[in-house]
Amino acid sequence: MKKNDKSYQEALSELQKLVLKIEDPDSKLETISKDVKRALDLVKYCQLQLRSYEEEIEKLTK
Amino acid sequence: MGIVEQITLCQLQDQIKDSIESSHAGRYWIRAEISEVKNHTAGHCYLDLVDKPENGEAITAKAQAIIWANNYRLLRPYFETTTGQPLSKGMHILVNVQVQYSTLYGLSLIVLDIDPSFTVGEQEMERQKTINRLKNEGMFEMNRTLELPALPKRLAIVSSEQAAGYRDFFNHLHMNEYGFRFKTELFSAPMQGSLAPDGIVEAMDKIAERLGEFDLLLILRGGGSSQDLACFDDYNLAANIAQFPIPVITGVGHDHDYHIADMVAHTSVKTPTALADFIVDIFVKEDQQVIFLSRRLSLSLRTRLINESNSLKSFTSRILNSYKIQIKSNQHKLQLLEQRVTSNNPLSLLTKGYALVLKDGVKVRQAEQVDAGDRIKVILEGGTLNCTINTKENEKK
Numbered sequence: 001m002k003k004n005d006k007s008y009q010e011a012l013s014e015l016q017k018l019v020l021k022i023e024d025p026d027s028k029l030e031t032i033s034k035d036v037k038r039a040l041d042l043v044k045y046c047q048l049q050l051r052s053y054e055e056e057i058e059k060l061t062k
Numbered sequence: 063m064g065i066v067e068q069i070t071l072c073q074l075q076d077q078i079k080d081s082i083e084s085s086h087a088g089r090y091w092i093r094a095e096i097s098e099v100k101n102h103t104a105g106h107c108y109l110d111l112v113d114k115p116e117n118g119e120a121i122t123a124k125a126q127a128i129i130w131a132n133n134y135r136l137l138r139p140y141f142e143t144t145t146g147q148p149l150s151k152g153m154h155i156l157v158n159v160q161v162q163y164s165t166l167y168g169l170s171l172i173v174l175d176i177d178p179s180f181t182v183g184e185q186e187m188e189r190q191k192t193i194n195r196l197k198n199e200g201m202f203e204m205n206r207t208l209e210l211p212a213l214p215k216r217l218a219i220v221s222s223e224q225a226a227g228y229r230d231f232f233n234h235l236h237m238n239e240y241g242f243r244f245k246t247e248l249f250s251a252p253m254q255g256s257l258a259p260d261g262i263v264e265a266m267d268k269i270a271e272r273l274g275e276f277d278l279l280l281i282l283r284g285g286g287s288s289q290d291l292a293c294f295d296d297y298n299l300a301a302n303i304a305q306f307p308i309p310v311i312t313g314v315g316h317d318h319d320y321h322i323a324d325m326v327a328h329t330s331v332k333t334p335t336a337l338a339d340f341i342v343d344i345f346v347k348e349d350q351q352v353i354f355l356s357r358r359l360s361l362s363l364r365t366r367l368i369n370e371s372n373s374l375k376s377f378t379s380r381i382l383n384s385y386k387i388q389i390k391s392n393q394h395k396l397q398l399l400e401q402r403v404t405s406n407n408p409l410s411l412l413t414k415g416y417a418l419v420l421k422d423g424v425k426v427r428q429a430e431q432v433d434a435g436d437r438i439k440v441i442l443e444g445g446t447l448n449c450t451i452n453t454k455e456n457e458k459k
Binding site: 019032036040047052053 | 215366
């Protein structure tokens with residue numbers, strides 16, 4: 001598996017975990033805004049991965 | 063030296079001709095392998111037919127066969143549509159022949175008819191042999207066990223630049239409606255005929271040298287005639303596809319049959335356009351998952367906030383309620399107290415016409431507490447009377 005793939009899949013699984021965490025009524029409210037910000041960043045990153053060449057992604061994420 | 067009977071070469075040949083043609087006057091169905099095909103400009107077809115033992119290399123019989131132009135015009139399309147390929151070297155055929163002997167050219171077999179179903183059967187057997195060989199060598203499933211990368215963006219393509227199928231694929235992939243972007247590189251190879259297997263394998267070798275640069279290998283053809291696809295049943299090509307270190311996807315563009323190259327590939331689709339769809343769909347599926355997650359995220363966030371604020375509201379209203387109840391019960395108590403206070407105040411009796419009598423500042427409750435001549439105070443509403451008792455009458459018991 002190439003590097004790009006791995007980071008895409010890692011991002012996706014982190015995103016899934018964050019959504020589950022936010023859905024959980026027992027999770028702490030104080031951390032939600034931080035979690036949401038991170039989750040939105042991950043969504044953007046995944047969509048970027050789907051639509052650009054990896055060279056561009058490297059430039060953008062540096 | 064006596065006189066020996068002499069004949070000319072021509073006479074000998076004539077005798078042979080007579081003898082052969084009379085002893086083999088009929089028609090014969092013969093099985094043979096084609097070792098050479100020559101199409102004459104006049105429309106005749108010259109074949110070299112051979113017999114080869116199953117295991118050995120050396121041929122055990124050879125003869126020239128001719129299909130005259132007038133017959134070849136009829137036999138050729140019939141043969142090609144049934145078998146999917148033209149008469150070619152290495153092919154096994156079943157032909158109906160008549161033996162002819164020419165004093166000039168020697169023995170020839172004149173082909174009168176051909177049975178393409180025999181060739182189809184032979185091809186099928188040959189295919190089955192190749193399939194079994196690949197299975198026995200453990201290669202058949204090899205490429206299929208490779209995992210498709212999550213986002214196959216870098217595509218090595220083996221095709222022919224001129225092929226309509228390649229252009230269809232190219233446009234379909236790069237102009238996808240979702241804006242996904244791919245990096246494609248073409249490795250040209252002949253895509254049909256006897257040169258195809260080696261050409262394709264050569265292109266695959268070039269790709270293998272730069273393996274880290276690609277996610278998938280696509281082999282595509284398409285459009286054009288469906289003939290001459292036997293190259294996709296070639297053992298060597300199939301073995302190369304099966305053992306290729308990254309997933310191979312074929313889109314060879316034929317509906318009616320399925321080749322060994324397709325069977326050993328990771329995935330095979332029917333047309334180059336379908337191949338482009340296959341790749342774009344991988345991205346669409348991922349895209350939908352990301353969209354789904356981001357929707358679920360905003361929904362769960364909203365639900366969570368609504369729930370939190372609802373529970374906050376219910377706390378507030380509970381606090382307010384209990385506060386109200388407290389106040390009410392306090393007010394009630396206060397009223398009771400007030401009532402008790404007012405009902406026991408002696409001054410309130412004065413308003414009803416009663417009077418309060420004091421002697422030396424002490425409340426007089428009974429007549430015996432005072433005597434005639436005592437000075438008393440009589441308190442009425444609105445004022446106090448200072449009085450002296452003139453007489454006293456005790457209540458008669």
